[in-house]
Amino acid sequence: MKAIIQRLHLTHPGHFVGGLTLWSIWFITIYGGLSVACAVAPPDPAQGALTSINISLLLLSLLTALLLAGLAWGCFQEAKMHEGRRHFNAFVSAWLYVFSAGGVMFVAGPMVGLPPCL
Amino acid sequence: MTTRNPEATGPENLQKLHDDLSDVWGNPRGLKALTIVNHTTLGLRFMVTGMAFFLIGGILAMLIRTQIATPDQNFLTPDIYSQVTTMHGTVMMFLFAIPILEGLAIYMIPKMIGARDLVCPRLTALGYWCYLFGGIILCFSMVLEMAPDSGWFMYTPLSSSEYSPGLGSDFWLLGITFVEISALSAGVELVVSILRTRTQGMALHKMPLFAWYILAMALMIVVGFPPLILGSILLELERAVGMPFFDIAGGGDPVLWQHLFWLFGHPEVYIIFLPAAGIVSTIIPVFAGRPIVGYGWVVFAITVMGFVSFGLWVHHMFTVGIPQLAQAFFSAASMLVAIPTGIQIFAWLATLWLGKPKMKLPMLWIVGFLVIFVCGGLTGVMLALVPFNWQVHDTHFVVAHMHYVLVGGMLFPLMAGIYYWLPLFSGRMPSETIGKWGFWLVFIGFNATFLIMHWTGLLGMPRRVYTYDTGFGWDIFNLLSSVGSFVMSAGFAMVLIDIALHFRYGKPAKTNPWNADTLEWANQLPPSPYNFVSLPPVETRHPLWEHPELPQQMQEGKHGLAAADHGRRELWGTDPLTGKVREIIHLPGNSWWPLFAAMALAVVCISLLLRWYPVAGVGVLIAIGFLLRWSWENGAHPRAAPDAKVMPGDPPLHSRTMDGPGLWAMTTAMIANGSFFLSYLFGWFYLWTVSPGWRMPDASPLSLVALVVAGVALLGGSALMESSVSKLRKQQDSGLAMRLYGAAILGALQFALILWVMWRADLAVTETSHDAILMVGLYYALLHSALGAVISLLQGMRVGYRYVGVHAPFEPVVVAYFWRYNAVVFWMLIVALAVLPRVIGS
Numbered sequence: 005m006k007a008i009i010q011r012l013h014l015t016h017p018g019h020f021v022g023g024l025t026l027w028s029i030w031f032i033t034i035y036g037g038l039s040v041a042c043a044v045a046p047p048d049p050a051q052g053a054l055t056s057i058n059i060s061l062l063l064l065s066l067l068t069a070l071l072l073a074g075l076a077w078g079c080f081q082e083a084k085m086h087e088g089r090r091h092f093n094a095f096v097s098a099w100l101y102v103f104s105a106g107g108v109m110f111v112a113g114p115m116v117g118l119p120p121c122l
Numbered sequence: 123m124t125t126r127n128p129e130a131t132g133p134e135n136l137q138k139l140h141d142d143l144s145d146v147w148g149n150p151r152g153l154k155a156l157t158i159v160n161h162t163t164l165g166l167r168f169m170v171t172g173m174a175f176f177l178i179g180g181i182l183a184m185l186i187r188t189q190i191a192t193p194d195q196n197f198l199t200p201d202i203y204s205q206v207t208t209m210h211g212t213v214m215m216f217l218f219a220i221p222i223l224e225g226l227a228i229y230m231i232p233k234m235i236g237a238r239d240l241v242c243p244r245l246t247a248l249g250y251w252c253y254l255f256g257g258i259i260l261c262f263s264m265v266l267e268m269a270p271d272s273g274w275f276m277y278t279p280l281s282s283s284e285y286s287p288g289l290g291s292d293f294w295l296l297g298i299t300f301v302e303i304s305a306l307s308a309g310v311e312l313v314v315s316i317l318r319t320r321t322q323g324m325a326l327h328k329m330p331l332f333a334w335y336i337l338a339m340a341l342m343i344v345v346g347f348p349p350l351i352l353g354s355i356l357l358e359l360e361r362a363v364g365m366p367f368f369d370i371a372g373g374g375d376p377v378l379w380q381h382l383f384w385l386f387g388h389p390e391v392y393i394i395f396l397p398a399a400g401i402v403s404t405i406i407p408v409f410a411g412r413p414i415v416g417y418g419w420v421v422f423a424i425t426v427m428g429f430v431s432f433g434l435w436v437h438h439m440f441t442v443g444i445p446q447l448a449q450a451f452f453s454a455a456s457m458l459v460a461i462p463t464g465i466q467i468f469a470w471l472a473t474l475w476l477g478k479p480k481m482k483l484p485m486l487w488i489v490g491f492l493v494i495f496v497c498g499g500l501t502g503v504m505l506a507l508v509p510f511n512w513q514v515h516d517t518h519f520v521v522a523h524m525h526y527v528l529v530g531g532m533l534f535p536l537m538a539g540i541y542y543w544l545p546l547f548s549g550r551m552p553s554e555t556i557g558k559w560g561f562w563l564v565f566i567g568f569n570a571t572f573l574i575m576h577w578t579g580l581l582g583m584p585r586r587v588y589t590y591d592t593g594f595g596w597d598i599f600n601l602l603s604s605v606g607s608f609v610m611s612a613g614f615a616m617v618l619i620d621i622a623l624h625f626r627y628g629k630p631a632k633t634n635p636w637n638a639d640t641l642e643w644a645n646q647l648p649p650s651p652y653n654f655v656s657l658p659p660v661e662t663r664h665p666l667w668e669h670p671e672l673p674q675q676m677q678e679g680k681h682g683l684a685a686a687d688h689g690r691r692e693l694w695g696t697d698p699l700t701g702k703v704r705e706i707i708h709l710p711g712n713s714w715w716p717l718f719a720a721m722a723l724a725v726v727c728i729s730l731l732l733r734w735y736p737v738a739g740v741g742v743l744i745a746i747g748f749l750l751r752w753s754w755e756n757g758a759h760p761r762a763a764p765d766a767k768v769m770p771g772d773p774p775l776h777s778r779t780m781d782g783p784g785l786w787a788m789t790t791a792m793i794a795n796g797s798f799f800l801s802y803l804f805g806w807f808y809l810w811t812v813s814p815g816w817r818m819p820d821a822s823p824l825s826l827v828a829l830v831v832a833g834v835a836l837l838g839g840s841a842l843m844e845s846s847v848s849k850l851r852k853q854q855d856s857g858l859a860m861r862l863y864g865a866a867i868l869g870a871l872q873f874a875l876i877l878w879v880m881w882r883a884d885l886a887v888t889e890t891s892h893d894a895i896l897m898v899g900l901y902y903a904l905l906h907s908a909l910g911a912v913i914s915l916l917q918g919m920r921v922g923y924r925y926v927g928v929h930a931p932f933e934p935v936v937v938a939y940f941w942r943y944n945a946v947v948f949w950m951l952i953v954a955l956a957v958l959p960r961v962i963g964s
Contacts, residue, residue, distance in 0.1 A: 017699060027429065027433075028429055031451070035451055038445065039445075039811070040811055043812065088327075089325050089700070096418050096425075099422050100422060103426055107430070107458050110457075111454040114450035118446050118450055122446050122447075
């Protein structure tokens with residue numbers, strides 16, 4: 005795990021945009037994926053929210069959130085080990101990953117209750 | 123880093139130093155003032171021009187409020203009313219809000235980060251002239267009574283030629299695209315300046331918060347404006363040539379325009395808000411007398427806003443028939459943005475709570491901002507809720523919310539900033555008495571206008587209707603709103619009078635009059651064209667609080683780059699993360715080329731309006747000629763930096779390294795280009811999957827073989843460029859010119875092959891959106907191949923003139939980067955346009 009954290013250079017300010025870039029890619033994927041899936045193979049509205057589209061998008065969201073949470077944890081570890089510039093970078097990045105992970109779960113929440121193509 | 127002049131600089135030497143710096147950096151007078159590229163002058167020009175457009179937009183607002191003050195009025199005809207509302211929104215958003223904030227950033231950023239100018243000063247000048255000419259062209263449409271009248275967002279099909287047959291929409295599309303050159307220029311150079319020209323030691327986490335805000339704003343401009351540029355090009359092509367991108371009958375889709383517009387339009391709200399919030403984060407600590415609470419959290423909030431604001435665009439389209447689940451995504455994302463906003467508001471309140479605030483004039487505007495913006499934010503959260511959004515869609519409630527956010531979130535902080543930095547602009551203090559009168563009139567007038575407009579909206583009054591019958595219960599509210607708007611105008615008149623009078627009657631400002639902490643107050647009041655005699659090391663967020671002697675030392679030339687007898691305009695090139703000095707950046711001086719290029723582009727704009735296409739073509743060629751001639755005077759050119767001599771111990775000039783700011787500017791420009799390209803791909807796939815009348819032929823009309831050969835030629839040219847760079851890194855320049863000429867030939871081959879593909883495809887561009895959008899993609903590739911070939915050819919010639927070589931290896935690195943981008947994008951285009959249709963079919 006340590007080797008992975010070191011390789012990711014989590015004290016680099018590039019991670020300021022890392023979490024939110026992943027969030028953005030995830031957001032485009034679920035919106036685009038939903039639109040294409042609804043255009044190509046819309047499920048029966050009587051199925052409600054429990055459709056293969058929603059389940060796939062939820063799984064993708066869960067994986068994305070886990071990845072972001074892991075990166076947040078790594079940044080917090082790095083922040084503890086440094087002071088000054090590196091601490092600042094890792095600390096801000098950590099909270100940005102936390103926000104991104106929370107953002108994924110919050111935006112994905114309606115998939116549990118709303119049918120996909122209505 | 124080295125100090126050029128000994129510490130004991132005598133008065134005579136000091137005077138000579140000032141004289142030398144003035145000779146190198148000074149602004150010419152008379153007609154030659156048009157050649158000025160200095161950021162201080164151009165920043166002021168941007169702001170003054172922005173204020174002029176603000177007055178025009180304000181007069182239009184008064185016309186609107188006069189017309190709807192009472193029911194059944196005929197003060198304006200319906201046609202003129204539509205033109206006035208459209209132009210009010212357009213002028214305020216595109217010609218006032220963005221440019222004036224860019225102007226402030228252009229003026230302030232170098233002074234705050236301890237530099238002498240922005241990194242691309244001629245680009246600043248080009249941006250200003252494009253803004254001025256574009257704004258004049260757009261506003262001239264009102265004189266002709268031909269102004270656009272489809273709303274400031276120009277929704278299709280209302281703005282299409284069928285429903286808007288005159289020139290109004292064309293004025294908007296061409297004028298705004300022209301003005302956007304200015305925004306993109308400022309975006310690119312602000313990003314590079316902030317990342318690469320901070321004074322020595324100013325690491326990223328020591329940077330003033332204002333610079334963080336401007337960095338985010340500039341990056342958002344770079345990513346956010348290209349979708350609208352693409353949309354404007356497509357709509358103008360539809361109007362002028364008949365290519366049916368937004369016409370259902372031709373396989374287009376009018377909703378595509380809404381996507382492209384709001385992909386730009388929603389981030390634009392934050393592009394306007396972020397610099398204003400930067401002003402707030404600068405002013406509050408100064409008047410509270412303590413550092414801001416939660417610097418890191420504010421950086422967090424800025425970053426989140428910069429990203430999440432791109433994920434909200436569909437909340438402007440909740441009523442167009444998007445699936446509920448997709449609406450829920452955007453509704454949730456819209457609520458998310460309240461978190462970073464809340465963090466900033468709590469950081470500001472905590473700073474005021476823990477400090478000892480002084481209620482001077484700038485602070486009055488800040489308090490006004492806090493009250494109004496919080497209210498606007500709350501109605502924003504209401505509008506993020508889909509059912510409520512449906513209820514108040516297209517009513518005055520939305521107009522009121524928008525003005526609470528934009529006037530509260532941008533104009534009030536801007537006024538605070540203008541009052542705060544007024545002593546820097548002029549060397550004089552404003553009148554507190556007149557200023558306070560101005561503030562209270564604006565504050566009361568604003569709330570009287572727009573708070574009441576929420577109620578007219580909730581009572582069902584639609585926006586953009588030129589009149590209404592009595593009896594709906596709207597009469598008294600509209601009258602009160604109109605009275606309020608005139609009170610607000612009186613307030614702005616007071617503010618303008620105060621500012622005008624202070625130039626003559628204001629008390630002379632003492633050094634650092636507000637006891638601020640940031641470097642811009644180390645300037646003379648008003649500043650000299652070179653800002654600082656010497657550039658200091660800064661390793662704190664509050665240099666003037668912790669080192670009050672710093673301005674004096676800087677003026678006495680006791681820090682870096684305190685010499686100008688070499689004749690170069692110099693500043694530090696520093697590491698973007700640590701602020702360690704890497705190289706000396708030398709900037710180009712005053713020039714006619716930016717003005718000439720902008721004038722040629724203005725000719726193109728007007729010719730396109732008048733459908734004089736041959737003249738437009740000639741104008742394009744002339745503009746390209748000016749731009750290439752401008753680029754010729756770079757690097758080791760005699761007018762740039764013919765010799766590379768620096769003082770012992772100093773780093774090399776940037777043009778003698780492999781990593782100067784030009785590479786960063788190219789990278790940033792390619793981000794904008796990439797955003798344009800991705801918007802194009804979005805348009806292609808959107809029409810393909812969503813458009814109800816999309817017609818794709820059974821067999822792709824594009825020759826895959828020819829495109830692949832063109833792609834291979836492009837890869838070959840790119841490989842030659844990379845090998846040129848690789849050899850230069852090894853200090854070898856034998857055969858350099860031949861490799862560059864070889865790349866140019868391969869670029870020309872790619873150009874010819876794309877032309878052949880276009881000719882063979884025989885696309886019916888006016889009949890189907892499929893063929894039309896293919897043609898746009900091919901033109902995009904064609905232009906890039908031509909540009910790659912021409913700049914490689916010029917590089918080869920520059921090797922012959924000894925402007926490029928081992929001694930000056932920088933430029934091929936920049937050109938190679940362009941080729942790399944070109945190769946990636948062209949292959950993506952081949953896959954999207956020629957491979958996928960063959961694999962998936964229609």
